[in-house]
Amino acid sequence: MTAGMRDGLRVSIDNVLPPLRIEHTFASGGTTAVVGPNGAGKTTLLRVIAGLLRGSGAQIAVDGVVLSGAGAFVPAHRRGVALLSQDARLFPHLSVHANVAFAPAAQRLPRAEVAARVTRWLAAVEVSDLADRKPGELSGGQAQRVAIARALAAQPRILLLDEPFRALDVDVAGRLRALLRDLLDDRSRTTIMVTHDVVDVVTLADSLVVIDDGRAVDSGPVAALLANPANAFVARLAGLNLVSGTWDGSRVVAGGGMTVVGMVAEPVVEGGHVTAVFAPEAVAVFRSPPEDASFRNVFAVEVGQVIPHGDRIMVRGNVDGQTISAEVTRAAVSELALVAGAEVFFAVKASAVRVY
Structure with a gap:
């Protein structure tokens, strides 16, 4: 050699x-x-x-x-x-x-x-x-x-x-x-x-x-x-939610049409490849679209999995081909009737999302 x-x-x-x-x-x-x-x-x-x-x-x-x-x-x-x-x-x-x-x-x-x-x-x-x-x-x-x-x-x-x-x-x-x-x-x-x-x-x-x-x-x-x-x-x-796509000047545009609004954590250019990162605990779950305007990101989701995660529950669903996880209490699972197949809304504030 x-x-x-x-x-x-x-x-x-x-x-x-x-x-x-x-x-x-x-x-x-x-x-x-x-x-x-x-x-x-x-x-x-x-x-x-x-x-x-x-x-x-x-x-x-x-x-x-x-x-x-x-x-x-x-x-x-x-x-x-x-x-x-x-x-x-x-x-x-x-x-x-x-x-x-x-x-x-x-x-x-x-x-x-x-x-x-x-x-x-x-x-x-x-x-x-x-x-x-x-x-x-x-x-x-x-x-x-x-x-x-x-x-x-x-x-x-x-x-x-x-x-x-x-x-x-x-x-x-x-x-x-x-x-x-x-x-x-x-x-x-x-x-x-x-x-x-x-x-x-x-x-x-x-x-x-x-x-x-x-x-x-x-x-x-x-x-x-x-x-x-x-x-x-x-x-x-890998527990963090990662949504990759391109930057259109104000948001991340992922495949399938999903968009994410967040705080830019480092210099990005329009049309450049970026990743939006947010924690499952930052994701709120609702049965109908939330009225609170501070939730800049609202996704219609069909629940795919409900998984025990210590004293909390991980709820996973699909959004335009992207798997998104929300971490909720056991009480929320019961109150919202979160089971596989349930149709819910995941909501995330822009301040909880970092774009890299």
């Missing part, structure tokens, strides 16, 4: 402490979301791939080049791997410009190439005007933008993201998610993203790997795994 072959990132780990046993090939140029409960081994996986943890029995190769195993161990700084976490971890004594220049300069590239990369990536993450500032002068969102620029300026073969938006507020996270999605579109690197947020999974990832108790218990395309979750964690992750 030659170094020029694009066969992706092949990982085989049999680690004793922390426990992690996984064999998986991450598609070259693709973005894979890694999900699972806290303590499942997700961050350990990233640290072993990055070379920060020398896992026992770890065999790692990227596009045919062995990074670990068979008597070889390439140190972290020579792996072509960039790790971005929720903490930007910028060098506090260096300016924004110097932070982004650090990796290409350490690669001993010509000064002109270093300068070109810094200019390119500062512009790409829209912080060129902050080049002379120190990290202490930046907001959390600005610092994370600089961290993204610093990671990509190294032109890594592998980009590792460890919940990069977790410490940011919703609006800032939405803007950074949109930015990162655009940057990953060139598919010039293999990206692995650890997250607990279904929005990250849906908007950024092509495929999904589920880790539980140190083992990979499921993997496959995002849409397929969320549609038919075989793992309890994925089922909870």
